[in-house]
Amino acid sequence: MQPFSPVLLEAVGLPTGHTLASYKSRGGYAPLEAILGGKKPADVVDMVKASGLRGRGGAGFSTGLKWTFLPKDHPGPIYLCINADESEPGTFNNRILMEDDPHQVIEGTILSAFATRASTAYIYLRYEYPHSWDRLQTAIDEAYTAGYLGKNLKGSGFSLDIYLHRGAAAYICGEETGLIESLEGKRAWPRIKPPFPAVEGLFKKPTVVNNIETMACVAQIARRGVDWFRSIGVPADPNNPRDPGSYGPKLYCLSGHVEKPGCYEAPLGITARQLIDGPGGGVWKGRKAKAAIPGGISMGLLTEAELDTPLDFSGPGKAGCLGLGTAAVVVIDETVSIVDFLHNSCRFFAHESCGQCTPCREGTSWSLQMLERIKAGKGRLRDLDLLLEIGTSMGMMPGSTICGLADGAAWPIKNAIQKFRGEFEDYIRQTNPTGWMVTEPVSRLAIVATH
Amino acid sequence: MIAAKRILTTEMIQKIEALAPRYPNRRALTLPALHIVNDELRHVPLAAVVEVAALLGLAPADVQDTLSFYEFFHQDKPTGQVRAWVCRSISCALRGGEQVLQHLCHAADIKPGGTSADGAITIEAAECLGACDFAPCMLANKDLHKNLTPESAVAFLQNIRQSIRSTPPHAH
Ligand SMILES: Cc1cc2nc3c(=O)[nH]c(=O)nc-3n(C[C@H](O)[C@H](O)[C@H](O)COP(=O)(O)O)c2cc1C
Numbered sequence: 001m002q003p004f005s006p007v008l009l010e011a012v013g014l015p016t017g018h019t020l021a022s023y024k025s026r027g028g029y030a031p032l033e034a035i036l037g038g039k040k041p042a043d044v045v046d047m048v049k050a051s052g053l054r055g056r057g058g059a060g061f062s063t064g065l066k067w068t069f070l071p072k073d074h075p076g077p078i079y080l081c082i083n084a085d086e087s088e089p090g091t092f093n094n095r096i097l098m099e100d101d102p103h104q105v106i107e108g109t110i111l112s113a114f115a116t117r118a119s120t121a122y123i124y125l126r127y128e129y130p131h132s133w134d135r136l137q138t139a140i141d142e143a144y145t146a147g148y149l150g151k152n153l154k155g156s157g158f159s160l161d162i163y164l165h166r167g168a169a170a171y172i173c174g175e176e177t178g179l180i181e182s183l184e185g186k187r188a189w190p191r192i193k194p195p196f197p198a199v200e201g202l203f204k205k206p207t208v209v210n211n212i213e214t215m216a217c218v219a220q221i222a223r224r225g226v227d228w229f230r231s232i233g234v235p236a237d238p239n240n241p242r243d244p245g246s247y248g249p250k251l252y253c254l255s256g257h258v259e260k261p262g263c264y265e266a267p268l269g270i271t272a273r274q275l276i277d278g279p280g281g282g283v284w285k286g287r288k289a290k291a292a293i294p295g296g297i298s299m300g301l302l303t304e305a306e307l308d309t310p311l312d313f314s315g316p317g318k319a320g321c322l323g324l325g326t327a328a329v330v331v332i333d334e335t336v337s338i339v340d341f342l343h344n345s346c347r348f349f350a351h352e353s354c355g356q357c358t359p360c361r362e363g364t365s366w367s368l369q370m371l372e373r374i375k376a377g378k379g380r381l382r383d384l385d386l387l388l389e390i391g392t393s394m395g396m397m398p399g400s401t402i403c404g405l406a407d408g409a410a411w412p413i414k415n416a417i418q419k420f421r422g423e424f425e426d427y428i429r430q431t432n433p434t435g436w437m438v439t440e441p442v443s444r445l446a447i448v449a450t451h
Numbered sequence: 452m453i454a455a456k457r458i459l460t461t462e463m464i465q466k467i468e469a470l471a472p473r474y475p476n477r478r479a480l481t482l483p484a485l486h487i488v489n490d491e492l493r494h495v496p497l498a499a500v501v502e503v504a505a506l507l508g509l510a511p512a513d514v515q516d517t518l519s520f521y522e523f524f525h526q527d528k529p530t531g532q533v534r535a536w537v538c539r540s541i542s543c544a545l546r547g548g549e550q551v552l553q554h555l556c557h558a559a560d561i562k563p564g565g566t567s568a569d570g571a572i573t574i575e576a577a578e579c580l581g582a583c584d585f586a587p588c589m590l591a592n593k594d595l596h597k598n599l600t601p602e603s604a605v606a607f608l609q610n611i612r613q614s615i616r617s618t619p620p621h622a623h
């Protein structure tokens with residue numbers, strides 16, 4: 001690995017890193033002033049497009065390209081929604097950015113609003129981040145006082161307000177159209193697309209939804225330049241015209257069974273093993289890893305043999321995972337039963353499914369019931385086929401659901417059973433010596449519901 | 452006027468109205484308004500839903516429909532003085548989160564989701580709190596409790612019980 005010093009996390013550990021003064025002393029807001037002083041929105045769009053920045057919220061969609069989907073010459077208003085609902089299990093990088101360097105996020109938001117001609121930006125912040133709320137609100141207040149927010153910023157004619165909006169503890173509010181519905185004051189039911197938010201989003205107006213870390217990247221691209229950004233990460237594969245590459249630094253959240261859990265910044269493309277053995281200080285208690293989640297629980301599982309997978313946008317997919325997701329690596333040591341892992345995952349998704357689509361609502365709850373039955377010593381080998389059937393049939397990829405939550409629920413099921421089938425079979429045979437071979441339908445267990 | 456039965460106080464209404472200029476319509480004030488009520492009352496009774504709806508020019512069913520989607524809002528009775536969310540998602544579960552939840556509930560003599568008989572605490576199982584670097588963890592009101600053990604969680608419970616006993620109930 002090349003020596004690499006953190007940029008997005010440069011303020012972490014500075015006692016007053018969250019203040020305007022500290023941010024400006026590090027070069028912050030100078031790029032914004034320069035851009036307001038003479039550039040056009042299209043210049044900022046072109047800069048972000050040229051950087052190759054891909055959204056950090058999970059889907060990895062090109063940020064500059066997304067912005068160009070907005071209708072040209074729209075009379076407005078256009079809205080920018082900053083997604084700070086961060087609820088993907090294992091993920092906490094947005095929290096660190098908001099708490100330790102809120103101005104970086106705000107400068108990125110102002111630049112992005114300028115580029116998209118949005119005059120209002122809402123930051124949809126999950127309820128569970130009260131400290132982030134305070135830090136962001138203080139920073140927003142400072143930015144208003146300094147003339148970076150409000151009317152006619154620095155005489156440019158561009159005006160912008162940023163408002164914080166509090167969520168209410170629901171994972172689905174992170175899905176961009178669920179977020180929009182929630183902001184509008186409704187239940188957070190994701191919308192059928194098209195129309196995409198860029199055409200008809202918040203309050204029926206053109207809308208861009210971007211993640212907090214994406215905003216921090218925009219601020220750093222404006223400060224350090226496109227070439228700097230493209231010098232980091234994994235270049236586009238010349239043999240694959242559809243690969244836009246994985247450029248820039250990335251925040252990797254490391255948790256679970258590692259010695260030193262934390263949020264670490266590295267060039268896109270670092271491997272899971274490099275993260276675990278480097279900043280992570282190794283698997284805890286001197287044990288071996290059994291598996292690791294590559295990017296939040298929705299992304300599925302890497303086996304220990306797959307830990308050398310590069311964590312760029314295309315790496316985890318090559319190992320059968322859903323993708324890079326939020327780049328949250330959760331390490332699972334050799335003592336953990338894969339049955340327990342999958343039970344935890346299925347419980348999460350059964351709890352968080354919004355219930356609109358039958359395959360997702362039923363699939364997540366049946367998979368949980370099956371896992372409960374298996375854990376209660378009543379599993380049958382046939383359950384593994386049923387689970388796989390659920391895991392391969394619900395989601396946007398098979399085309400049976402409105403949003404990607406179902407794909408996120410499906411992938412851990414698929415990966416766990418395909419990669420650890422032997423362990424499931426042993427578990428079922430050992431815990432249900434008289435019934436593991438039964439194939440007739442069985443009724444659900446009358447046990448206390450877990451959620 | 453049935454002023455005596457009004458649930459939304461003048462302050463609550465002022466707080467809600469102060470946010471109105473931020474949104475192009477009043478329906479978007481639904482969640483902020485529910486939060487403002489919940490911050491004060493630690494639940495959002497049905498009567499408050501009706502009043503919020505009237506304030507925002509919505510049907511009570513609109514507001515109730517939204518509220519009922521978010522399990523966050525309790526309706527029947529107030530949550531405890533401390534509302535504690537113990538994370539049960541994967542990173543915390545791998546480091547003993549489930550045990551922390553069990554011990555805490557046992558010590559408070561309630562099930563997850565319940566409120567202790569003295570009204571001191573409501574304990575809820577939470578999904579990832581976004582603090583997996585401090586697993587297992589718990590959010591209690593606005594405070595994040597990091598790297599918990601069953602013992603430290605039970606000690607936390609004793610602390611809040613003590614502090615609640617030593618502060619006389621304030622007049623509302
Ligand atoms: C179930 C589900 C939950 C999501 N949660 C989040 C989230 O908490 N934060 C986030 O930024 N994106 C989340 N996303 C992705 C958003 O839909 C969207 O792609 C993203 O906010 C776009 O921002 P970006 O382009 O900057 O990454 C979620 C997607 C799904 C399907």
Ligand code: SF4
Pocket residue numbers: 172189190352353354355356357358360361401402403404405406
């Ligand atoms: S896939 Fe699941 S979470 Fe997404 S809209 Fe359908 S039911 Fe809701």
Ligand code: FES
Pocket residue numbers: 089090091538539540541542543544578579580581582583584586587588
């Ligand atoms: S899994 Fe518990 S805080 Fe993330």
